[in-house]
Amino acid sequence: MNEIRLTQPDDWHVHLRDGAAMQAVVPYTARQFARAIVMPNLRPPITTAAQAQAYRERIVAAVPEGVAFTPLMTLYLTDNTPPDEIKRARDAGVVALKLYPAGATTNSDAGVTDVRKTYKTLEAMQREGLLLLVHGEVTDGEIDIFDREAVFIDRVMQPLRRDFPELKVVFEHITTQEAAQYVAAADRFTAATLTPQHLLYNRNAIFTGGLRPHYYCLPVLKREVHRQALLQAATSGSHKFFLGTDSAPHASVMKENSVCGAGCFTALSALELYAEAFEAAGALDKLEAFASFNGPDFYGLPRNTAQVVLRRTEWTLPEAVPFGDASLKPLRGGDSLAWKLV
Numbered sequence: 001m002n003e004i005r006l007t008q009p010d011d012w013h014v015h016l017r018d019g020a021a022m023q024a025v026v027p028y029t030a031r032q033f034a035r036a037i038v039m040p041n042l043r044p045p046i047t048t049a050a051q052a053q054a055y056r057e058r059i060v061a062a063v064p065e066g067v068a069f070t071p072l073m074t075l076y077l078t079d080n081t082p083p084d085e086i087k088r089a090r091d092a093g094v095v096a097l098k099l100y101p102a103g104a105t106t107n108s109d110a111g112v113t114d115v116r117k118t119y120k121t122l123e124a125m126q127r128e129g130l131l132l133l134v135h136g137e138v139t140d141g142e143i144d145i146f147d148r149e150a151v152f153i154d155r156v157m158q159p160l161r162r163d164f165p166e167l168k169v170v171f172e173h174i175t176t177q178e179a180a181q182y183v184a185a186a187d188r189f190t191a192a193t194l195t196p197q198h199l200l201y202n203r204n205a206i207f208t209g210g211l212r213p214h215y216y217c218l219p220v221l222k223r224e225v226h227r228q229a230l231l232q233a234a235t236s237g238s239h240k241f242f243l244g245t246d247s248a249p250h251a252s253v254m255k256e257n258s259v260c261g262a263g264c265f266t267a268l269s270a271l272e273l274y275a276e277a278f279e280a281a282g283a284l285d286k287l288e289a290f291a292s293f294n295g296p297d298f299y300g301l302p303r304n305t306a307q308v309v310l311r312r313t314e315w316t317l318p319e320a321v322p323f324g325d326a327s328l329k330p331l332r333g334g335d336s337l338a339w340k341l342v
């Protein structure tokens with residue numbers, strides 16, 4: 001196969017940042033995707049409907065002329081998100097709230113300290129039909145970093161599902177066999193996103209020939225058995241798994257630093273990377289549902305109608321691209337890729 005024709009995909013998890021950094025990365029996402037779920041973990045976070053509306057306008061202003069792209073907005077859930085903000089959020093077109101356990105990842109200091117503190121707000125979300133998107137890792141320092149996702153299932157996901165059975169929950173960027181099994185076995189109110197890096201790499205990638213900061217993201221890459229389970233889930237034909245790049249740009253000075261920020265920047269070549277993973281699994285025929293159907297179906301949004309074409313053409317991903325007054329290194333920058341979005 002030398003060409004793949006797909007209904008235009010959406011990205012159900014992306015970080016676009018703000019200001020000059022945002023202006024640098026929005027064109028990449030807008031070129032690949034019709035819509036994207038925009039994460040609210042700015043500094044300070046997007047916690048109100050009014051902030052989300054203003055942020056949406058800044059994003060839209062950064063979309064290149066002639067490109068059709070719709071940002072789908074989210075709010076950052078805190079211990080104090082008032083339940084009555086939910087109706088305002090819905091009226092402003094916000095589609096979801098994001099649960100970051102406090103301290104779990106980049107810009108999560110204002111996150112939730114105990115999910116029970118948010119129950120009134122979760123009730124309002126269940127009622128108003130807003131989704132809950134979850135960074136699924138416990139933050140307990142006693143728990144090994146490679147086990148934090150699996151422990152999160154027992155400590156947080158299960159009680160949450162029991163107490164809010166009709167709240168739609170997306171277990172974001174899953175990285176383990178446990179999470180893949182949990183989601184596959186759950187009812188139709190639970191789904192998961194999968195990143196290109198977790199489908200393509202195991203944790204060896206972080207340590208090959210030296211420490212490789214551009215492969216460091218959260219949840220951190222896991223063992224090969226987990227990668228295999230994720231790839232199996234993505235290519236299984238299950239409607240519960242869909243594309244969410246988690247493209248998370250950090251200036252290269254922040255990545256190549258004594259303390260490296262967590263996040264892989266993949267927006268420049270996201271579809272190409274997914275195609276590579278699906279092809280290696282012999283499952284290119286499953287790519288369209290994963291990239292273009294399962295996400296909108298779960299969110300209750302219409303599928304896109306435009307088409308895109310991926311062609312088998314070798315090309316070299318740039319080593320770095322401008323990022324405001326800094327520089328940004330894509331995952332796999334400088335390497336050649338087998339597929340190219342036309």
Ligand SMILES: NC(=O)N[C@@H](CC(=O)O)C(=O)O
Nearest residue numbers: 015105106217218248262263
């Ligand atoms: N994935 C990451 O490693 N980083 C994300 C935050 C997140 O999605 O957890 C970021 O904002 O940089």
Ligand SMILES: [Zn+2]
Nearest residue numbers: 105135218219
């Ligand atoms: Zn996250």
Ligand SMILES: [Zn+2]
Nearest residue numbers: 015039246248
């Ligand atoms: Zn993310």
